Amino acid sequence: MKTYRGQPAIFAARQEKDRYAELEIRELSLNFGGVRALANIDLKVGNGELFAVIGPNGAGKTSLMNCITGFYKPKSGHIIFNTRDITRMHAHNLVKVGIGRTFQNIELFPGMTVLANMILARHLYCRYTFPGAGLYLPAVRREEVRHRRLIEELIDFLEIQAIRNKNVASLPYGLMKRVELGRALALEPRLLVRKIWFGLSRRSMKSGDRPSSSLNMTWLLS
Template sequence: MEKKPLLNVDNIYLSFGGIQAIAGVRFQVYEGEIFSIIGPNGAGKTSILNTITGIYPPTKGKIIYDGADITAAPVHKRPQMGIVRTFQNLELFKGMTVLDNLMLSRHIFIKYGLLSSMLYFGKARKEEIEHRKRVEKVIDFLRLTHIRKKHVYELSYGLQKRVELARALCLEPRLLLLDEPMAGMNSEETEDMARFIIDINEEAGVTVILIEHDMKVVMDISTRVVAVNFGEKICREGTPEEISSHPDVIAAYLGEEQWV
């Protein structure tokens, strides 16, 4: 039996005035993969994530998720479907604690009303306890216990990136989109983040789409890779080994020296 994709990006185009950010990109992502998108700066990688998450509806083409056409689905509905992302630039509330940032991310699951939340009894109290349990599990999973009560602005950049990842996990993703999660990190922080991504994929069963410029990380942790340039696919998606040895990818992105 042919395996059905969790996500099907079907011939999407995206234009901003006279600028075409994406031109006919198509690929499929299967459940349980770590699927990486590589390409030079300005190649359209983040624009692809923006169409998947609904920030920009594609000018043409479709986004199919779990067999359903979500091309026109509102952006705020997609986390409820299990589509969650992180950003290149940190989008945390830096004046709040790590714990408060993570608790805030649980807002899409809140069912109690205004009155019960003001009085904090019954259903509101019970829900709050359940949300706190979920957040504490994520804190333990990403080894953030020692900083859980610290304000985000007190943390190093690498730890802030980990908190951003934790906040995404608190939304209980089925498909997690990571936009350059290792950017600006030192080698030790990069290794830690790569390990966490593998754990999220293997232990939590989350399918991952990764944009990353660190080719060693891409080679080490990806199931399959797609390369893009000027908003177009350079070649058919394949294993890291296949993509790294493709002449068009080497010419457009990797340079004459392949990574090993």
């Protein structure tokens, strides 16, 4: 029943300590050959904040995001997340630390359905073993159902029920963005680094707004 909806359990049920996020960047520099992309960047994102980085094309917003999420290795400086230095960590390990992201150009699997794309994010939290999954033991089944339920709550939250079984490739751009956000949320990140493209319509900006105000998370927008 709609009555019992609201915040997806994935976020509502989380303890304060499990969602604590503090990001600090100290004197971060990045070079591409002779081009200086980032020069001595200092910034601090506090717990529960919504922090936006804005600037014209080529200002280095995306480079900064890519450094934080482990896609680029900075030349010098430090990135500290919850008192831990993550400057040299690999992207897949950063997800475990609690940093999720979306991309400017959508990075979904176009040949897979929306549901499959989203449930893939839960891979990180799957506890079962390969033989167990092969036999589809009751415990595996229970866990699959739990993950599916969490994903379904996100689908409901993002209002994408009508497309859950559609191939991602067949969707319009705005919906793909929403699916990508859904996948990032399914990672249960403490900090979500999100690329917003401001060429979007007012309406899609508005619908993008809602998650930021109603989920217990720290946001970094660029």
